[in-house]
Amino acid sequence: MLTSGIVTIPTRASDFVPKLFNNLMYVLFVCVISKIISSFSQQVSELDQMVRRMVLESLGVEKYYDEHIESTNYLLRVMKYKGPDTSDAKLGLQPHTDKSIVSILCQNQVNGLEVQSKDGTWIEVKISPNSFIVMIGDSFLAWTNGRLHSPLHRVMMTGDKARYSTGLFSIPKDGYMVKAPEELVDEEHPLLFKPFDFVEFTKFNNTAEDHGCKSALKSYCGV
Numbered sequence: 453m454l455t456s457g458i459v460t461i462p463t464r465a466s467d468f469v470p471k472l473f474n475n476l477m478y479v480l481f482v483c484v485i486s487k488i489i490s491s492f493s494q495q496v497s498e499l500d501q502m503v504r505r506m507v508l509e510s511l512g513v514e515k516y517y518d519e520h521i522e523s524t525n526y527l528l529r530v531m532k533y534k535g536p537d538t539s540d541a542k543l544g545l546q547p548h549t550d551k552s553i554v555s556i557l558c559q560n561q562v563n564g565l566e567v568q569s570k571d572g573t574w575i576e577v578k579i580s581p582n583s584f585i586v587m588i589g590d591s592f593l594a595w596t597n598g599r600l601h602s603p604l605h606r607v608m609m610t611g612d613k614a615r616y617s618t619g620l621f622s623i624p625k626d627g628y629m630v631k632a633p634e635e636l637v638d639e640e641h642p643l644l645f646k647p648f649d650f651v652e653f654t655k656f657n658n659t660a661e662d663h664g665c666k667s668a669l670k671s672y673c674g675v
């Protein structure tokens with residue numbers, strides 16, 4: 453072995469070959485995983501765009517579709533919730549509304565997601581395998597001037613099985629001002645939120661007392 457201050461360089465082939473093999477396997481693994489993740493995100497982002505097109509069309513503001521799509525980035529989050537090994541439900545993820553435009557969730561066979569109804573009841577989300585959950589986030593609620601609802605949701609865990617989920621979140625790009633179009637503001641629907649920058653809103657949300665909660669959007673830019 454040749455040893456420098458920081459790096460150890462194996463000089464014998466018997467040391468070098470297994471290390472090289474492990475490194476190559478690791479690189480290969482990372483390449484395959486990133487290809488799978490990128491292909492998954494691409495396909496789910498098409499679903500996100502389809503949902504947004506349907507919403508804009510139903511509100512008669514489809515002329516904003518291109519602007520909507522061009523001003524969006526995507527964030528993919530992969531989550532694991534450990535089973536608490538108890539039959540009592542334990543909080544896996546605290547109640548919050550998503551700050552995104554749209555969130556698309558996909559899970560393994562272990563349920564746990566709960567959504568709060570308007571009367572405050574928590575409803576378990578039980579979906580069939582290979583289904584997606586589409587949820588509206590606060591940015592879309594604000595953009596549609598309150599025509600859409602961003603539900604409060606949480607994850608509750610029981611039993612010993614781990615829950616895996618992925619979330620693809622469409623979010624406004626840095627510097628894009630989320631602003632309800634004039635067609636959605638009138639006497640019957642007065643403006644609910646002042647235009648806001650998404651990044652500033654998330655910074656506010658991360659430090660706010662009501663972190664993550666329903667009222668964060670109202671506290672930040674409610675009219």
Ligand SMILES: O=C(O)CCC(=O)C(=O)O
Pocket residue numbers: 529531545550557559565605607617618619
């Ligand atoms: O894991 C889930 O199903 C929910 C995740 C979630 O609500 C979030 O990441 O915002």
Ligand SMILES: [Fe+2]
Pocket residue numbers: 548549550555605
């Ligand atoms: Fe969420």
